[in-house]
Amino acid sequence: MEIILEDFTKRFGDVTVIEKMNLKIREGEMLALLGPSGCGKSTTLFTICGIHRVDGGRVLFGEKDVSRVAAQQRNVGVVFQSYALYPHMSVFENIAFPLTVRKENKNTIREKVAEIAELVHIGELLERRPEQLSGGQQQRVALARALVRKPGILLLDEPLANLDAKLRLEMRSEIRRIQLETRISAVLVTHDQVEAMSMSDRIAIMKEGEILQVASPTEMYQQPVNDFVAGFLGNPPIAFLNALVQDGKIDVLNGKIQFDFPRNAKPSNSTKIRLGIRPEHYQPNNPIQIPGTISFVETQGRENLYDVKLEDGSILRSIQSSAFGTIEKNSQVSWGVQPDQLLIFDQAGNSI
């Protein structure tokens, strides 16, 4: 089912948290809602499922306006961050609950629960109580409960936040597998960009109640609409460098380094710009060299991360394979960039 938020507005008392947001979730896709804490991700999610009411605009499920429809009638499956399993019920009863309140008959319930338990691999846990399950297993039960009545859409609020690192990796692919197998439209709320990039078809990135960009992970990584998006995606994060446009060229470090503006639409003379340089693009063999001193080395095993301090005090980051040895702190290096890999932002932060 396709879900559309149209000029969606939400207030708590006199505080407007979200103003006129527009968002479309396509049939069968997994859309990640990504943004820093407090930007309104959960609020959006709760509005889609009907726990919050809209203060303006509409929520459409397919053609149907559900803005005034109660949560119970919306047929939305939700997995909460805390999983919200019912502690006094067995796993079976938990999963069966949505069907029991619909008064389906006992045999149908048993079949449906067995089927969904099979899908999420918890067939042998049905008799247990939630407190006898590991975090990952609880997560699976929560998924099963959300999916058992075949909802039109699945909402996941930070589903991996409570898991340890290893389980997180496992559940990441599990959730994706289950979503793909059921072909259900899904919204994944997260503030972890890796999660968003690895699990979703498209990412909607939010800041202070506003959606900045909706795009596929690759597109968003390569062509962020502004410096906030560029900075939010990528780990280790992107580094920024102030520069000036001069005669169709880019001046860096007060004109010590100059190279041609890599795009067609050149800004006018003396425009101040910011260059976004990702660590994987600041490398030894690139043409435009920007020299500096290594101020910090972090060994990550397979790779090393270097902070390079330039003469004007700004810092660039570089990530390099550790196979060729580690360069000492305080060494002078003269690594470079490739103009067409640079991200260029204007003074307001928008991409050029």
Added chain:
Amino acid sequence: MSLSAKLGYVFIAPALVLVAVFFLTPVVLTGIFSFTNMSTATGITGGAYQITPSLLRDLSGNGFEKKTLDTIGTESYQVSQATLQVAREAGSHLDLLSELEADHLGSNFKNRREFERFLKKLQNRPRSTRELKSTSPHFKKSLINERFETEIDLRNSLVEMQANLSEEQLNTLIQAAYTGWIWTTDNFHKMVILPETKQILFNTIIYVTFTLLLFNVGFALVLAIATFYLPKGQAGVFRALWLLPRISPSVLYVVLWKWLTWDTGFLNAILNPLGVAQRNWMLDTTLNAWFFVVLINGFIGASMGMILFSSAITAIPKPLLYASEVDGANRWQQIRFIILPQLKWPILFVTVYQCLSLLTSFEQILLSTDGGPGSSTEVWALAAYHSALDNYWGNLQYGYGAALALVLVIIGVIMSFIFLRFFRFQELVRQPRIEQ
């Protein structure tokens, strides 16, 4: 209206009704009743009109002529359908009544002697003096002591008597004859001038202060701190023992104290062989009575403080305590500088809460000394109870009792509002997160 609001109303309605009828209404009614002279004599539903001899006596000094009053006060004996009916219902001899009805209907007699003389001459006359004496009163006709349900009835009867009453006098008389309750501020007046008031006020202060300081806060602190230093098992035993008075039915609990202090009770059994004269330790002197009243209430009151203080002490981070010991603090210093400062709020809370409940409690005193000896342990709440609900004279003074209680109710309302300050109210009323 939203769905959840509808459910909310259904959910809260029973509580609202019950609290409104049996909690809020009594608060208001206590105020209302305290401005009346309601008592057993006046009844509570409103009264009747009745002229009593003493009322007439009172009026004679008030510009009423003696002759008029005498007319109202006269009684006569009359054979009428009405009086016959009364006699029949009272079970008087039927033959006699039939004879009276057949031959003497309408006869009038000036007084009892005359009427009885007449009865004795009848064919079916009463066979004994006793029967005669019991029959004659049914035929009495008089305004004196007769109950009139409404003002009109009394007025008509008075007019019938042709007693030469002016309209004004008639009204005064009727008003004075009313037996129901009336609005008055006398209760408060009485409260101020009666010397007993000073006594019970003083008693209340003694009772609350000593019990509160010595036990509800003081000894509760001792218990909480002491059990904190004991191994878990021992501490548990003491806490359980000290909760016993609180959970025991109060009647039983007080019986145990009586057993301890009675003439042939435990204390005497121990002290007698040592040469102390046998006595009722609870009631023999004012001092002893107070001693036991404070003890009885204090043993009950210590538990609440104990529980609250204990949990506050347990909440102190352990490293803080260990650190102080490593720094060489002795136990007293540890209590003084680490534990007590943490108990500031709980102590304040318990003080306010228990002060309020002590001020208004009287159950244990009622059951143990009942305010005695004399009225030396009569506290305010007990005085209210005694005057309105249970006294030796049987005439329960609802109005005066309510006025006494009103003082406590007002104190209660004020202190309950102070109580609000102990809670972070804003946090308690956070908006529900499900908007349906």
Added chain:
Amino acid sequence: MSQNFKNWPILTGLVLATVPIVLMYSYLVLDTVTDTKPGSIFPNSFTLEHWRFLYEDIEGKANIWQVTLNTLVFASSVMLLVLSVSSTAGYALSRLNIPFRREFLAGVLILHAFPSITLIIAIFLILQLIGLYNTLIGVIIVMTSLQLPLGIWIMKGFYDSVPWEIEMAGLQDGASRFTVWYRLVLPQVRPGIIALGVFSFLSGWGEYILPTVLAPANNVQVLSGYLASLIADDRNFEFNLFKSVGLFYATPVVIMYLFFQDKLMNIYGGGTKG
């Protein structure tokens, strides 16, 4: 707790202070099955004579089993009423969007500390007016009403600690608010229900003033009144009998207390933790 200090001075002090309690309660049990010579503190013979009230009525007093039944009816009705009314009202105040929620809550908070016993005179008159004086139903309703603010307050506290997500999940699963409350939330507040239930039962069981004032008739007498009237009666003054009746009266209380001690702490601490 701390090993750096000696325990015996504390222990001695506490034991001394606790002596009266221990004495009173141990003699309570002992004296019901023994006789003691006057003026002595040690019993000299075993007897079950003091328990005769169980099978023969004491002169001028109601039948003990009738009285016990009354007490049971009184205490259980108060318990059930308090539980059902507080668990619904507490939920409404904790979780539902009702208008005037703030005001209701402030009211509950103020009333829960209010000394309700001061209202007894007015209540006595109200019961007379509405004709429930001298009935068990009247006392039950009054007792319930007076306990409600504390009960609602306590239940609200327990509801507040139930995660919102459980309710949200319930709604998403298609359950109505009522079903969510009944099937999902109520089971989470079981400790509260048990604590409040036991507390109101014990309060009802031990209550003296209300039944005595509002329903003094013999046929609706409860154990507290029965015991008090035994003691007030000067004709047969017999402590061993009082104690036997008292022990009979207190045993259910003590048993419940032993079972539910931990759960009760919260409420006997003034219901402040909630």
